[in-house]
Amino acid sequence: MFPKLPLSLILLATTLLLTGVFGRDFQKLHEREPVVQGPGVTRVGKLSAYLPALKDTAGDTDVYYLEGREAGATVFVMGGVHANESAGMLSAVLLVENAIVKAGRLIVVPHANESSFTNTAPSEGVPTRFEIKTASGTRWFRYGDRLTNPIDQWPDPEVYVHYPSGQLLSDFEVRNLDRSFPGRADGNLTERVAFALTELVRKENADLSIDLHEARPMNPIVNCIITHERAKELAALASIDLDSKGVQMRLEPSPKKLRGMSHRELGDHTQTLSVLMETGNPIQDKLHARADDALILTGKDDFFTRAASNGLLYVPYLENGLSMEERVGRHVASIQELLNVFADLYPQKKIAVDHLPSYDQIRKQGVGQFLLSNGISSAPSKPAGPAGT
């Protein structure tokens, strides 16, 4: 009946072996990059503390608390809402590893949508990791997708109906965390993550929430602070101050009719002042040539140079590209400015954060200079502290 049985068995064994090899590559996407606890971190918790149903799921993620000795305002910063917007995640990591809070407290979530870091966009050919050199070694970080991994949430509906507004969106947006706020406790995984983040903001009484993103250079909503109307004054003053320091971050109002985004829903459903920041990231656009880790880090691509010379980009683009240093520097400088303006506007709610590197420092010395390695800072300007791992 099976005249070629030995060959079939050999091929089947080879197939199983290959499945194992490929499977290991996919499993590696679930390995979490180490985030070193900086000297300012007072405790580390889990997002599932705000929604126990998230415990031991792909949606649970680390929450870092940096508490000052003096009571004051609470500022919530999240990166990694979209895992392909690396400067947002990396800026949040840089906060965790560098910031020292004197008054008030910072709560930082670097990987807001943990599941989206475990997959990449189909057909894009993007890398799954990138590396950053520090003075004492190399650190690796995941490059993921905009959307929750379908292995954790599947299938997508024909039409995504946002809760609670009832707004209709495209099917895949059901896995977009920044279309799922304020979320719901018994919803799909992305909605549960959104709900837990909203609960965090609500229960911790966050006075200010900052969501770190990146956008395509051909998208007009880039290099900007998108602000809820209650945070308009704060964001406008920060934008002006940044401009005076040579960092242009335009002001964009949060549209009232586009639901599900953090700047809109956190502002509407909680007490927080809510803003979202965007920097320009070439790998997210369709214009680039090869999508490799160099493009993530340098943002350098000849097609973008040509597009810029034809006035097609909404960000200043030089031949040097749009480096990670420029993008992270822009985010960190904007966070620092928002904190400064907040402290001026609301003197009764103190917030004082030290040891954040400046825009120029990050651009000149590189992001790696401000990342810790084995608990030891490679940044020469950093003070000695009780750093742990």
Added chain:
Amino acid sequence: MILVTYRLLCVFIAAIIVWNMFKSDKSQEKIVYCFLIIPLLLRVFLVK
């Protein structure tokens, strides 16, 4: 529930492909069947 159904479907299709591979006399066909099984197995094991 739909995920369980999906996995069962993947197991069923993978089994049919393996059956056809054993039945086939042509080496080329067998190799093609092998390639077809891989993505199904990755889904059965919830890796992809």
